[in-house]
Amino acid sequence: MSDVLALQQQRGKLYSDYYSNTIPERMPIGLTLPQHLVAEYGGQNLFDFQFNYAMLADPARELCAKIYSDSCLVAPANFLLSRTPSMYQLYGSQSFVMGNGGFVQHPEVVGMMDDEYPQLIEKPFDFLVETVIPRQHKNLDPQNPIKMATAIQMGKLALQNDEMAFLPTFFELIQTHGYYPGSPLGSFNFTEAPLDFIADQLRSFSGISMDVRRHKTQLQEAAAAVMPLLYHWGLPGNIDPQGSVFIPLHMPTFMREKDFVEIYLPSYKTMLQQFAAVGARPNMFCEHDWSRYLDILLSEIPAGCQLAFEYGDPQTIKDKLGKKFLLTGLFPSASLKTDTPAQIVDRAKAFLDIMLPGGGYLFGFDKNPLTLKEVNLETLAALTEYIRDHAAYENPGAAFGTPLNSEGFVYDERLVPKPKSQYLFDWETFKQSYPLTPDFARANFERFSHETFDFYMNLLI
Amino acid sequence: MLDLKVLTLALGDLEEDQVMDLLREFTATNPSEGDALEAVAACQGGMAIVGELFEQGEYFVGDLIFAGELLTEAIGVLKPALGGGASAVIGTILLGTVHGDLHDIGKNIFRSMSEAAGFEVVDIGIDVAIEEFVAKAQEIKPQIIGMSGVLTLAIDSMKETVDALKAAGVDAKIIIGGNPVTKDACAYVGADAFTTNAAEGVKISQDWI
Incomplete structure (x- = not known):
């Protein structure tokens, strides 16, 4: 076996152990650098690469040679993390707009009025497609069907083009460096908590803040109505312990705990339990400072979920939540700019003294830096090398924490019914029109329908 | 007769229905411009309470947004009574x-x-x-x-x-x-x-x- 392949297997075991609640040889250190930073490192401007991600190839190779990581430092483009501008621009999106600094951002936009809750509650998917999407993506207006069809076709091709552009380099880097290739294909997905989904592109941050007080009951009903859509949107096709369902949590730190418990939590908790029931691990990013929510997380969130924190006291979070959940995040990315290599080693040592013992923590920053100005690369290199060399465990092979679905939740389709809509495929109806269609075709048609469902939902995160 | 202290506290508590009821009753009495300006000041006092409760960790950003909306709504009701007058700009x-x-x-x-x-x-x-x-x-x-x-x-x-x-x-x-x-x-x-x-x-x- 080649050295590189052996290295890749070693790294794979670090991750597979971690995700099976077994203490690995050492804590893995897998970083993903922001694509803007990679472009800057290559001396490029902040715009061009977003229309040809293959431009990241050379600087990505140089950075991978310079900075240690167990997984590839540069990921291929995807619409969620890269916010690929071509697609959004072709859709005429007002939700994702490029600022004059070259960063696509999400301004405060409204896709649903406060008197439209009944429509959302009655037929959630129909309402999203008919009303919300055309408001947020101006070229997807059913009043102009040819323009809409053209925009969708072009947008899909643009996204596919963007996603493919860096892929050959990504695979090349995995092979040449022996990187952990990531969780198995199809085991990663993403969704939103119901209230965040309603806030994000339907009611807006300001709108939802009003509705929490003015339309509390409707908001609770709407969260329950959209939850099954969000569940099936987020469910990975190939569930694996190393895979996850990424769920960025946005609104709770802006709310009172009372409102969180009464409005946010009920539907979200059911969703999490149903993910756990089928072995799909929720991986939630607890945005901002969740210190006042730690007790609620401990009592309400299913065991074995992965929680990424931005702010908060590492010791407190570890002590309180470390036995029930997989933890990540918290290491201050601002130190990449302010620390010398020696200083960050001291900082990392102090941090690992807290987070390493007993296992269960995966290294992660509080948030990703955006640009090269925010990172001293020598400091970053010193940090990852320190972790590589000093994050070994004393008791590899021992069990830690609490596995996913230790509670024994059972999948119940009545709690998360599959989405139904006049716009989604229904085999029985189809078969009546085309009785000669063989039954094996059903799976394909249903897959196409699910991918179409995902396409529309993806426009709303 | 509008109890300014009650208005201030109602706004500080973000009790929208109470604030709006108080102001509608008040404007129905055709108040003078001076009285209306006092009502505006009472609402501003309520916002100061909101700010204090935010700093104390009782309110959060969502509450501040709602408070801003409530204040705009309150001033909107008072506007006809304010005539051309306005609060002093500091x-x-x-x-x-x-x-x-x-x-x-x-x-x-x-x-x-x-x-x-x-x-x-x-x-x-x-x-x-x-x-x-x-x-x-x-x-x-x-x-x-x-x-x-x-x-x-x-x-x-x-x-x-x-x-x-x-x-x-x-x-x-x-x-x-x-x-x-x-x-x-x-x-x-x-x-x-x-x-x-x-x-x-x-x-x-x-x-x-």
């Missing part, structure tokens, strides 16, 4: 989100709380070019300039804007606000103050006047 703030950044929620909260505290706020929006900040500052001569941003890159945009303002001889006090601002960032930018808390930002601004 100072002018030029406000905007710096270039490269499209976020405006924090800026809008600061605006509504500053207006509630008696400032006139000239809000020039998001992704504001350096030249626009400078030109507007020269035109309206504000006592205070507020710059907002959420992205970490906003810090550099703030610095560039502050440098240009100083080079143009604008001598207003400058406060920066938003998720990425820190003491170090404030020193780097060359601003006079920083905050991640709109209520605190209003207090700092009041102290400057």
Whole structure:
């Protein structure tokens, strides 16, 4: 076996152990650098690469040679993390707009009025497609069907083009460096908590803040109505312990705990339990400072979920939540700019003294830096090398924490019914029109329908 | 007869129905302009309570947004009774989100709380070019300039804007606000103050006047 392949297997075991609640040889250190930073490192401007991600190839190779990581430092483009501008621009999106600094951002936009809750509650998917999407993506207006069809076709091709552009380099880097290739294909997905989904592109941050007080009951009903859509949107096709369902949590730190418990939590908790029931691990990013929510997380969130924190006291979070959940995040990315290599080693040592013992923590920053100005690369290199060399465990092979679905939740389709809509495929109806269609075709048609469902939902995160 | 203390407390408690009932009953009595101005002041007092409860961790950002909306609604009901009169303006703030950044929620909260505290706020929006900040500052001569941003890159945009303002001889006090601002960032930018808390930002601004 080649050295590189052996290295890749070693790294794979670090991750597979971690995700099976077994203490690995050492804590893995897998970083993903922001694509803007990679472009800057290559001396490029902040715009061009977003229309040809293959431009990241050379600087990505140089950075991978310079900075240690167990997984590839540069990921291929995807619409969620890269916010690929071509697609959004072709859709005429007002939700994702490029600022004059070259960063696509999400301004405060409204896709649903406060008197439209009944429509959302009655037929959630129909309402999203008919009303919300055309408001947020101006070229997807059913009043102009040819323009809409053209925009969708072009947008899909643009996204596919963007996603493919860096892929050959990504695979090349995995092979040449022996990187952990990531969780198995199809085991990663993403969704939103119901209230965040309603806030994000339907009611807006300001709108939802009003509705929490003015339309509390409707908001609770709407969260329950959209939850099954969000569940099936987020469910990975190939569930694996190393895979996850990424769920960025946005609104709770802006709310009172009372409102969180009464409005946010009920539907979200059911969703999490149903993910756990089928072995799909929720991986939630607890945005901002969740210190006042730690007790609620401990009592309400299913065991074995992965929680990424931005702010908060590492010791407190570890002590309180470390036995029930997989933890990540918290290491201050601002130190990449302010620390010398020696200083960050001291900082990392102090941090690992807290987070390493007993296992269960995966290294992660509080948030990703955006640009090269925010990172001293020598400091970053010193940090990852320190972790590589000093994050070994004393008791590899021992069990830690609490596995996913230790509670024994059972999948119940009545709690998360599959989405139904006049716009989604229904085999029985189809078969009546085309009785000669063989039954094996059903799976394909249903897959196409699910991918179409995902396409529309993806426009709303 | 409107009990101003009850109005202030109702607004501080964010009891929308109570606030609006009180004000509708009040305006139905055809109050004088002076009485209406007292009602406005009572509402502003309620906003001060909201700011205090926010600082004490009883309220959160969502509550501030609701409070801003409630105040706007309350003033809307009082407007006919106010005639041409208006509360005294204690100072002018030029406000905007710096270039490269499209976020405006924090800026809008600061605006509504500053207006509630008696400032006139000239809000020039998001992704504001350096030249626009400078030109507007020269035109309206504000006592205070507020710059907002959420992205970490906003810090550099703030610095560039502050440098240009100083080079143009604008001598207003400058406060920066938003998720990425820190003491170090404030020193780097060359601003006079920083905050991640709109209520605190209003207090700092009041102290400057």
